[in-house]
Amino acid sequence: MSIQYHGSCLCGKVKLTVPFENAHLSACHCQTCRKWNAGPLMALAHNGEINIEGQINITHYNSSQWAERAFCKECGTHLYYHLKGTQHYYIAAWLFDDIKQLEFTTQAFIDKKPSCYDFANHTHNMTEADIWAKAAKNSSES
Template identity: 50%
Template sequence: MPATTQHTGSCLCGAVTLSVEVATDAVAACHCSLCRRWGGGPLLALEGASSIDLVGEHNVTVYPSSEWAERGFCRHCGTHLFYRLKSGEHHAVPVGLVDQGHGWHFATQIFIDEKPSYYDFANDTHDMTGDQVFAAFNGEDQ
């Protein structure tokens, strides 16, 4: 895979289009209670997008979902557009927004300690608890 790849997509109604640059083809699942409440299940996302360009940004509503993060969605159709740390150094984009047949690889599951028992993924992934995720963002060794 090249150093970075560019992917484009849009919300359901087309009011917002986005272009995202990623350095990996890895997809992560977040099982935290907020992501599950936001979308009805785990968030499957491209983690660490190096740049996100939005067209129609005036149609984006940003909701501060915690002390450290916020979520963006289309104010017309409700499509989930991104999750980002308020500090700006981390973005996650739902892979379904930009999936146009690219060879994505399911690599990581985070907040695995919050995953409910009624579903499991069969993929062999790197699994991290919530504490491990926060430690990684704080630069602590695992």
């Protein structure tokens, strides 16, 4: 059973409705995410359709050959990281107003995390090498 989460950017010109079967919070500590967010990207992974109102207010930045990052061009709120050519998104977690409880499950690029902060939660920690190995495996299975 999926739960519809509703969220918006700071100015409200972009609204998202996303059906999650089982939403899990993850953090990415790569340098690009930290520069983009002024800290780790805290996100909910979603593979499927996203209902977006205010699409005209979204700007996409091609951050690599395989991914783009989206933000509201009015207020600058970070919306999602999207794997090009797929329906796989990492949606900024705190856009959603109706999140009641989330399980913090994964930290990506843990070997790139600065030593000045730590999360107390026990999570599955993936290094840069782990991420690239998983990506290579997924692309060979396609």
